[in-house]
Amino acid sequence: MSLNKPSAVALLSGLLACSTLGPSAQAEQLLLSADYMVDTLSGELVPNPAVLISDGVIEAVGTRGELAAPEGATEMHLKGKTLLPGFMDMHVHLDGSVGDVSFLESRFQSVPRKTVNAVVNARTTLMAGFTSVRNVGAMGDYSVIAVRDSIKGGELMGPRIWDAGPSLGITGGHCDDNFSPPEQKKKNTGVANGPWAVREKVRENIKYGADTIKFCATGGVFSRGTKVGAIQYSLEEMQAIVSESHYRDLVVAAHAHGTEGIKAAIIAGVDSVEHASMLDDEAIELALEHGTYLSMDIYNTEYTLSMGRANGVPEENLRKEESVGQVQRDSFSAAVKAGVKMVFGSDASIYPHGLNARQFSRMVKFGMTEMQALQAATINSATLMKQDDLGAIKAGYLADIVAVEGNPLEDISITESVPFVMKGGVVYKNL
C-alpha cells in the first residue's frame, strides 16, 4: 500500500477522507455527531453531541439536531459511540523495535533500522487513537525527528510528535549505553557531564530539531549496572539542563525512579517527572508546590513480568522490575489521592506500540476516576506541552477526535479498541 497520505487516507476512511484532505483542499466542513461526548474541560459526559469541523479545526460544538449542518457540509453520525479528544501519550519511544525482536537484539539495531521502526510504530500508535505523543529519548538519535517532520509534511501517517532527540545522561548512567565492552568505548549521543556540557548538549539537540528535552536523573530498570533508586545527575546539572531548555521554550522531562532524584528534578524545575516510582510525602508536597506533572507508566510492570523472560530480558533487569513495580503503583495511588497533576505516559516500547491504552484501566484500578484517567491523557497532557488547541473538543481546537464503542466512564477498557480516529480533521480510521 502506498503511504502517500491522500490514497492511504482514502483507503482507510472511504469517501469522507477524500473531502477533508490537507492544506491544498478547499474549505471542507463536516458535522460529526455521536451518542455521547467526553468533555475533558468540564469533566462531564455530554449526550447527543454535534461537532462542526472546518478545515481541520473545530468550529462549533453543540447538540445533535440543534447545531445545523451548513450547506455543502458532510454529515456523519457515529451511532452508539462516544467522542473523545484524541489521546495523548507523554512517554513513548517510537524507534523501539517492532515485532518479535529480543531485548538484546533491539539494543544493537542500527539507526536506519530504528528509523523504520519509528515509521511503523507511529502509524500503529495513531490507529490506536493516540493522536499526539511525546517521544522522550530516541535510541536512534535523531531518527524520530525525521519521522515527525515527514508526518507533518503529510508523507507518513502518525500522531503529532514532540521529540527529545537523544536523552541526556551521565557517563555509565541509565541513558548511556552500558551493553558493549569497554574497548569499544561506546557511549550514547546524549551523554554529558557537568553544567556547561549539559547546556551544550541541550543546544545540540535543539540544533538538530528536538522540540522537548529529556534527561535521566536516576538509574533505571532496563539499563545495565544502574541502581533504580540512585540519583545520577547532580542538582547543579539538572538546573543547568532545565534553565537552558526553558530559555528556548522547551518542556523538560526527567526520568526519575528514586526519591532523591525525583526531589532534585522537581527543585530544578522540570515540567514532568517520568516514572516517579519512589515517592515519599515530601516528594508529593514538592510536586504540588512546584506544579510538576507526574507521568507514571504503571502498566508495563505487568507486561515485563509476564513476557520479559520469554523476550530475553536479562535477569538483572527483571529483578529491578520486580523491586519497583508495586512501589510505583503505591506511589501512584498516593499521588492521585494528594491531587498531584498527572499526565498519561505509557513507556510504549517496553510493551508493543498500539497497546498504549491498556494503561487506562490500571490508572483507574490504582486510584483515578475514569474521567481523571481520560483527562490525564488529553487536557492535562496538552497543558503540560503548552498547547491550548489540543486535549478537548471545543471551538477553536484542532479536530483531533476519537470515538469508542459505548461509555468509557462505565468501562474504561473500551479505550483499548478505538474504531474511529480523526487527526486534524482527517479521518484515518472508521470501522
Ligand code: ARG
Ligand atoms: N524505561 C524505564 C526504565 O528502564 C521503564 C521502567 C518500567 N517499570 C516500571 N515499573 N515503570 O527504568
